Amino acid sequence: MLAENQVMIGYSKAEGLLVPNLTKKEFREIIKKQYYSKAGNVRAAGQIAGDLWRFIREIKLGNYIVVPAEEGLYISKVIGPATYDEMRIFNATAYRRKVEWLNNKKLVPMDLVTDELKKRLKSLQRVIDASDLYIEIEFALRHAG
Helix, strand or coil, X not given: CCCCCEEEECCCCCCCCCCCCCCHHHHHHHHHHHHCCCCCCHHHHHHHHHXXXXXXXXXXXXXXXXXXXXXXXXXXXXXXXXXXXXXXXXXXXXXXXXXXXXXXXXXXXHHHCCHHHHHHHCCCCCCCCCHHHHHHHHHHHHXXX
């Protein structure tokens, strides 16, 4: 991630999610067909579809992406649209976004992260909207660097 200046998300076998006019239902059906065809688990497919939808459709250029790690978090700024690299299907990292890693690609220690941001990072969702915590993210960056 850091070396390639990108963030990525799994479920790479669900090809076609970058088609701009897909509805959320069509988006979910692609995931269900690829990953849950036997189990028929619409709820699990819906959860994954929500994460991928936010990663592909809702994250905008200039948004922060916060990546938690055991001892802290990495913070990046989105500088490119969502892409699909079919050569990365084998390691489940085909869906990607180009980012600029902040804080010189160094971990922001967890003791510099506000309680509000820590709470948000505990979400069961893989991709969450934390745009309302912009000030908290800026605070962590400012005090880390």
